[in-house]
Amino acid sequence: MSDSQDILVPDIGDFDSVDVIEVLVSPGDTVDVESPLITLESDKATMDVPSPVAGTVTEVRIAVGDQVSQGSLVAVVTAAESTLEDAPATAATPQAQAEDGDNSKENEGESQGGDKKEPDRATETPAKIDTQLPSDPDSPAPKAEDPTPPLAPRPPPSLPPGSESDSEPLPHASPAIRRFARELGADLAKISGSGSHGRILKEDVTQFIKAALSQGVRDGQDGSGLPTIPEVDFSKWGPVATEPLSRIKRISGRHLQRAWLNVPHVTHHDEADITELEAFRKTLQSDRASEGIRITLLGFVIKVLASAMKAFPSLNASLTPDGEHLVLKQYFHVGVAVDTENGLVVPVLRDVDRKGILELATELSALSARAREGKLKPDEMQGGCISISSLGGIGGIGFTPIVNAPEVAILGVSRAQTKPRWDGAAFAPRLMLPLDLSYDHRVIDGAEAARISAFIAAALEDPRRLLL
Ligand code: CAO
Numbered sequence: 001m002s003d004s005q006d007i008l009v010p011d012i013g014d015f016d017s018v019d020v021i022e023v024l025v026s027p028g029d030t031v032d033v034e035s036p037l038i039t040l041e042s043d044k045a046t047m048d049v050p051s052p053v054a055g056t057v058t059e060v061r062i063a064v065g066d067q068v069s070q071g072s073l074v075a076v077v078t079a080a081e082s083t084l085e086d087a088p089a090t091a092a093t094p095q096a097q098a099e100d101g102d103n104s105k106e107n108e109g110e111s112q113g114g115d116k117k118e119p120d121r122a123t124e125t126p127a128k129i130d131t132q133l134p135s136d137p138d139s140p141a142p143k144a145e146d147p148t149p150p151l152a153p154r155p156p157p158s159l160p161p162g163s164e165s166d167s168e169p170l171p172h173a174s175p176a177i178r179r180f181a182r183e184l185g186a187d188l189a190k191i192s193g194s195g196s197h198g199r200i201l202k203e204d205v206t207q208f209i210k211a212a213l214s215q216g217v218r219d220g221q222d223g224s225g226l227p228t229i230p231e232v233d234f235s236k237w238g239p240v241a242t243e244p245l246s247r248i249k250r251i252s253g254r255h256l257q258r259a260w261l262n263v264p265h266v267t268h269h270d271e272a273d274i275t276e277l278e279a280f281r282k283t284l285q286s287d288r289a290s291e292g293i294r295i296t297l298l299g300f301v302i303k304v305l306a307s308a309m310k311a312f313p314s315l316n317a318s319l320t321p322d323g324e325h326l327v328l329k330q331y332f333h334v335g336v337a338v339d340t341e342n343g344l345v346v347p348v349l350r351d352v353d354r355k356g357i358l359e360l361a362t363e364l365s366a367l368s369a370r371a372r373e374g375k376l377k378p379d380e381m382q383g384g385c386i387s388i389s390s391l392g393g394i395g396g397i398g399f400t401p402i403v404n405a406p407e408v409a410i411l412g413v414s415r416a417q418t419k420p421r422w423d424g425a426a427f428a429p430r431l432m433l434p435l436d437l438s439y440d441h442r443v444i445d446g447a448e449a450a451r452i453s454a455f456i457a458a459a460l461e462d463p464r465r466l467l468l
Contacts, residue, residue: 003079004058007037009049009072015042017067021199024048024176025075029057037074038062039174048175055079173200181205186212226261248343259405267400267412267438268449272457274416275431280463288358297433298336298390299361301413304459306332306353307466309386312452314444316385318406326443335384335404336364338371339394345371346404348384392416398434408443411456412436433460 012018022039025031036048037057059076062068171188173181177200181188184205191208193200234240245253277300285295309316309332317326332353335346347367352360370376389401390413401412414434420427437453444452459465 007074009068016069018042020066025057036176046174053079172198184209246342252344263403263405264441266441267436268453270435270453270457272433272460273430274433278431295361299357302352308456329385333383333385335387337389338368340372347380401438408440410438
């Protein structure tokens, strides 16, 4: 069963012939109890007229620009069944009284069955008043004993407590819009209103949120829940130039930040004695020089990593997004970070476990060349199980690479150096390769990471181990 109810402008205190500045519902809209229907504005305050019943708006009898007083018909609402029993009780509730307003008399009359209003025909509810001048001494104040003073002027909710400063003008917006903005986390002070006299409308708030989301920045946050770095005007201290980040940097930057914020990173540092391996590599390189194949250390590192992934399946895994399961991959694809003019890209070498050093070296040269020419196809950068970031050709003794999530580990390689190494009897000069294994601690424990690193170092020291 349902019932149509006229919704009237309730007791609005001292105010008469008040402008309707917003109509917040249309026929067909569903409203809840307390949903604002219209917003009124006097010279002292703005106030919402909320619905006293839940239901469907069947008629709207008011338009922006109309002037209304207590008792004016706002809308007709067909009440939902569940609220029918509540509605008369709301209508019978005496309106709160302003201490200095003559509406106290009207309320008295109404509660005694006076004919000033139509309580039997209409449902009324207290208007919600929001003064634009919180310190306005003329604004009606509630009686001290009234537990829910509907006529009490309240400071705009977007202001922090105690900030009622007359040096900072309050944003011009209705209570409904203030509530809307508050629910979306939008700071009204940052929104310019497109309504009359700069009034902030619902569309202004929506536009503001859309713009903030498209920048990835919402009201001082970047979506991560963390505060953003405040903007600084560097030109205060000297000349500056601003240039856009390359497309690759913008994309990889977002990805790196996401990975950095999501993955509990640990980096395990180790080093491998590659003296023999390097001698072998040089021999191989000179043997194959006529074929034009460039054999660098990285081909060996990729091959050793494939063996480590087989020996330690957690290295070749990904967490499901809910963090409850591990996806263990049965294939062995390795991404290699390539430094290009425009930024970092990570092409993927597939099935590295089935390829020999020469094939890997050839493929790596081709892929890194295409990466630097910007010719990689998207699918050539997808499907990696683990990544390698090698800075060995450039320099450095170690670094902490960021895991390329949803992969769970990345192997950093720095520049090999000849160092004195104790062989049990004396120090001998050995070529030592720094290794930095960053891993997702949710998947790989510290002890396991140490074992993985030791495995990689041992295999690089003596690649014959890979034959075992
Ligand atoms: N120690 C000592 N020498 C090394 C070395 C190491 N760890 N790694 C490579 N070298 C040597 C190579 O053998 C080569 O020597 P030759 O010129 O005598 O042959 C030289 O350094 C240059 O190697 P390279 O860098 O051209 O080739 P590579 O196969 O080692 O690396 C690639 C290829 C694509 C990984 C590399 O060029 C590159 O782009 N590295 C940067 C990766 C990067 O930016 N990482 C940071 C990502 S953020 O985490």
